[in-house]
Each structure stands twice: as structure tokens, then as C-alpha cells.
Amino acid sequence: MPADESSAARGTDRSQPTVAISRALAPLFLASARLAGPPAPAGLALRGRLATGAGRRPAVPRSRGHDGPGPRTPRSGGVRRMYEQARRAWDRPLTAYYLILGAGLLITVLGLVMVYSASMIKALELDKPGTYFFRKQFLAAVIGSALLVIASRMPVKLHRALAYPLLMGTVFLMVLVQVPGIGMSVHGNQNWLYLGGPFQLQPSEFGKLALILWGADLLARKQDKRLLAQWKHMLVPLVPVAFMLLGLIMLGGDMGTAMILTAILFGLLWLAGAPTRLFAGVLAVAGVLAYLLIKTSPNRMSRLSCMGVSEPGPDGSCWQAVHGIYALASGGWFGSGLGASVEKWGQLPEPHTDFIFAITGEELGLAGTLSVLALFAALGYAGIRVAGRTEDPFVRYAAGGVTTWIMVQAVINIGAVLGLLPIAGVPLPLFSYGGSALLPTMFAVGLLIAFAREEPAAKAALAMRRPGVRWKTMRRRVKKRPSGER
Numbered sequence: 001m002p003a004d005e006s007s008a009a010r011g012t013d014r015s016q017p018t019v020a021i022s023r024a025l026a027p028l029f030l031a032s033a034r035l036a037g038p039p040a041p042a043g044l045a046l047r048g049r050l051a052t053g054a055g056r057r058p059a060v061p062r063s064r065g066h067d068g069p070g071p072r073t074p075r076s077g078g079v080r081r082m083y084e085q086a087r088r089a090w091d092r093p094l095t096a097y098y099l100i101l102g103a104g105l106l107i108t109v110l111g112l113v114m115v116y117s118a119s120m121i122k123a124l125e126l127d128k129p130g131t132y133f134f135r136k137q138f139l140a141a142v143i144g145s146a147l148l149v150i151a152s153r154m155p156v157k158l159h160r161a162l163a164y165p166l167l168m169g170t171v172f173l174m175v176l177v178q179v180p181g182i183g184m185s186v187h188g189n190q191n192w193l194y195l196g197g198p199f200q201l202q203p204s205e206f207g208k209l210a211l212i213l214w215g216a217d218l219l220a221r222k223q224d225k226r227l228l229a230q231w232k233h234m235l236v237p238l239v240p241v242a243f244m245l246l247g248l249i250m251l252g253g254d255m256g257t258a259m260i261l262t263a264i265l266f267g268l269l270w271l272a273g274a275p276t277r278l279f280a281g282v283l284a285v286a287g288v289l290a291y292l293l294i295k296t297s298p299n300r301m302s303r304l305s306c307m308g309v310s311e312p313g314p315d316g317s318c319w320q321a322v323h324g325i326y327a328l329a330s331g332g333w334f335g336s337g338l339g340a341s342v343e344k345w346g347q348l349p350e351p352h353t354d355f356i357f358a359i360t361g362e363e364l365g366l367a368g369t370l371s372v373l374a375l376f377a378a379l380g381y382a383g384i385r386v387a388g389r390t391e392d393p394f395v396r397y398a399a400g401g402v403t404t405w406i407m408v409q410a411v412i413n414i415g416a417v418l419g420l421l422p423i424a425g426v427p428l429p430l431f432s433y434g435g436s437a438l439l440p441t442m443f444a445v446g447l448l449i450a451f452a453r454e455e456p457a458a459k460a461a462l463a464m465r466r467p468g469v470r471w472k473t474m475r476r477r478v479k480k481r482p483s484g485e486r
Contacts, residue, residue: 092461093461094462095382096385096389096455097452097453099378099381099382100445100449100452103378104430104442104445104449107429108144108438111137111356111432112137112138114356114359115134115137115432115433117338117339117359118341118352118356119132119133119352119433120134122351133433137433137434137435140434141442143435144439144443147443148445149446151445151446151449151450156392156395156451159213159450160217160394163217164214166209166210166214167210167211167241169206170206170207170210173203174245177248178190184200186200187425191252201436205257205441207249207257211261211264212264212268213398215238215401216398219268219271220394228273234278249261250293256426257426259290259408259412260409260412262286263405263408264405266282267404268401272397300422302317302318303423305318306318306322306423307321307422308420309321309322321423323358324355324358324417324418326343326348327348334365334368336363340363341359341363353427353432354417354425354432357413358417372431376406376410382452383400383402383403383407383448386399386452386455387400398451399448399451402444403448406430406441409426409428413427413432429441430442
């Protein structure tokens with residue numbers, strides 16, 4: 001047989017088993033095709049293999065850190081993890097302590113800077129050195145810092161012991177203000193005492209602190225005896241004493257301080273759990289008295305009419321309110337620069353006291369004013385937190401009263417600068433010029449610091465930070481270890 005015929009025969013013989021096997025398996029392939037449906041395209045088949053993991057190597061677990069030169073991929077739990085970490089840090093025992101200390105000191109330091117900038121031109125107009133008001137405020141801040149440290153280190157029992165002496169001393173000084181030849185009148189208000197030289201004292205500023213300490217001690221003692229359930233024990237003698245202080249203040253014509261004192265009284269009653277009808281009754285009486293005092297005073301009526309105006313008026317009665325808005329509007333986002341204010345050159349009255357917030361907005365812009373508001377918000381939150389977490393009734397009432405005082409006074413001052421409230425003539429706490437206002441306010445901040453330190457969790461955290469306690473704790477832990485452990 002030729003070679004080509006033999007090779008063809010061998011190819012035919014080899015293909016016969018293959019054909020037979022294909023014919024035998026054909027029904028099985030047809031049945032599986034009917035069950036699986038129509039054939040998928042090649043791309044979908046490959047995508048299905050990738051989705052099911054066919055043909056892939058097993059995944060290797062990666063570390064939490066970013067390995068390799070590629071870009072960092074966002075993680076779904078990153079935001080939640082950051083939120084949880086921030087929440088845990090916010091709930092730490094010493095958060096309120098650091099907030100009160102940090103916010104109080106930052107407001108005071110920033111206030112010193114702005115007092116120097118805002119008062120320089122006013123001092124030159126009075127033939128004084130440019131640093132005249134700044135030096136007086138700096139001296140008051142040094143004395144106030146000493147009072148803050150003393151108040152923060154005093155135990156709660158000593159604070160309660162100071163309540164009655166402070167109240168009686170304040171009432172005595174407020175009575176002296178009304179004695180002719182002793183009291184001084186500033187801008188029509190008879191509420192100052194002359195101490196000699198350039199120093200003056202406003203006793204009504206200390207009346208706020210006296211009412212808070214005395215009222216907190218009174219309500220705490222009545223709560224211990226379970227007498228606050230009766231309305232007469234809740235009102236007497238707290239409300240009569242508060243009205244006595246209000247009367248002495250209004251004799252001098254200082255309605256702004258009277259408003260703050262009324263807010264402190266309402267805060268103490270609210271913390272004591274006064275019923276709504278009782279609270280509404282006291283509020284109604286205070287509202288009627290405020291209406292009569294405003295209606296019978298042309299000066300107060302003119303201040304009330306300047307709310308929200310954009311023109312000084314033909315007689316210039318709204319000059320201060322309008323130029324406060326001009327100062328804020330000209331500041332922009334980041335201000336004209338520290339010391340570059342235009343309104344303080346005789347245009348805006350009282351630029352370093354009542355309207356220092358307007359100069360802050362003009363020189364530091366919206367960023368500066370928002371920073372001041374954030375510091376006051378942090379201080380207010382910390383005060384509310386201290387009042388809400390304590391189990392001591394005196395601490396609760398005193399912390400709530402101090403927080404009410406600082407926050408209400410800040411709202412009244414800033415609201416007047418913004419044209420939302422009538423000009424009440426009250427300084428911005430810890431910020432405006434005025435030693436008589438700065439000293440009791442810094443002592444009140446020291447009270448909040450002392451109360452924040454008295455929390456059980458905060459006290460334990462502060463104790464663990466002491467080097468001696470930490471060393472003793474480490475020594476005890478070493479003694480408890482077995483002898484063979486390294």
C-alpha cells in the first residue's frame with residue numbers, strides 16, 4: 001500500500017472513537033444547555049467568573065495601614081470612626097474643666113488686645129497716654145487672675161460660707177452709692193464709688209455674684225429640708241432680697257444691670273423647679289415693672305426706638321447704634337487689620353466698653369466675631385454640663401446662675417451691637433473694658449473651674465495625673481506581680 005493511503009487509513013481509524021464518544025455525549029450537552037438557558041456572551045461569562053471568584057487567587061488580608069504606592073481608597077467606616085473618637089474625647093471627665101479654663105483665658109486675653117486697639121484714640125482725646133485704658137485693664141486682669149486661682153482652689157464649703165458676708169457687703173456698698181458726696185454719676189447713672197486716683201468701683205457688678213452665691217446656698221439648704229415643694233419657701237426670701245437689689249440698682253438708673261439680675265433670679269427659680277404658673281407670675285410682674293420704667297424715661301424710649309434702624313436720625317439719637325452696624329459691615333470676612341479701625345476715630349461712642357464687639361468685627365472681620373461667639377458658646381456649654389452632672393444642689397444652682405449671668409449679659413451686649421436689642425449699656429463679659437465688671441466675672445469663672453474639679457470622675461482623673469500618685473500606683477502594681485514574671 002502506498003504511504004499516503006496508509007496514513008489516511010490510520011487517520012480514519014483514529015477519528016472513529018472520537019466521533020463515537022461525541023455522539024454518545026451529545027444528549028447530555030443538549031440537556032444541560034436547555035437547563036442553563038441561552039448562551040451568554042463572552043464578556044458576561046467572564047464577568048460572572050470574576051463575580052463568583054472563579055479562577056482567582058485567594059485574597060490576602062491587608063493591614064489597616066496604607067501599603068503600596070497606589071492612591072488611598074476611602075473607607076466607609078472612616079467618618080463614623082472619627083465621630084466616635086470625637087464623641088469619646090468630648091465625654092471625657094476633664095472636658096468641662098479644660099473648656100472653662102481655656103475659653104475664659106482666651107476671651108480675657110483677646111479682650112486685652114482689643115481694649116488696647118479700641119481705646120488708643122479715646123485715650124489721646126482725653127490727653128492721656130495711648131496705653132492708659134490698657135494698663136488699667138491689664139492691672140484688673142492680673143488681680144482677676146489671682147481671684148480666679150483662689151476661687152478655683154477653694155472648697156465648696158468655703159464658697160457657701162462667703163455667701164452671706166458678700167451679700168451684706170454688696171448691699172452696704174450699693175447704699176453708699178446713693179449717699180451724696182460719696183457716689184459718682186457716670187453718663188447719668190448714679191452707680192459708682194470713687195476710690196481715689198483713676199480708680200472707681202461699681203458695686204452692682206458684685207451684686208450679681210452675691211445674689212448667685214447667696215441664692216444657691218439658700219435653695220440648697222431648703223432642698224435638703226425638702227421645702228422647695230412649697231411655693232412660699234421657694235419665693236421667700238429669695239425674691240424679696242432680689243427685688244431689694246433691683247431697687248438699689250434702679251435708684252441709680254442702671255437698667256441694663258437690673259435686666260441681668262432679673263435673668264439670674266429667673267435662672268435660679270427655673271433650676272429650683274418652680275412651677276409654670278409661679279414662674280409666669282414672676283415674669284409678668286417683672287415685665288410690667290420694666291414697661292413702666294421704660295415708658296417713664298425718654299432716654300430708654302429713644303434706645304428702644306433705635307432697634308433695627310439704618311439711619312442716625314435728624315437729631316442723631318441713633319448715632320451709636322447705626323455706627324456700630326457700619327463698623328461690623330466694613331469689616332468683611334477678615335477685617336481691615338488689627339488697629340486699622342476707622343469708627344474708633346471719634347465716630348463710634350464707647351468703642352472700648354459697650355461697643356467693643358463692633359470694633360472687633362471691623363478689625364478682625366467675621367472670622368474674629370465668630371471666634372468670640374464660639375468661645376462664649378464653649379464656656380456656656382461647659383457651665384451647663386457642670387450644672388447638669390453634679391449631685392450637689394449648691395453646685396447645680398451656683399453653676400447654673402453663673403452660666404445664666406455670663407450668657408445673658410453676652411447676648412444683651414452683642415444683640416445691642418447688632419441692632420437686635422436696645423442698647424442697655426452693659427459690657428461684654430471678660431472682653432470689654434472695666435475692672436469692676438472683670439473682677440467678679442473672673443471670680444465666677446474660677447467658681448466654675450472649682451465645680452468642674454469637684455466631679456468624682458474629674459477628681460479621679462486629676463489625681464492620676466499627679467506624679468506622686470502615679471509612682472505609688474506603679475510601685476503597687478510591681479509588688480503584685482509574681483516573682484518569676486518579667
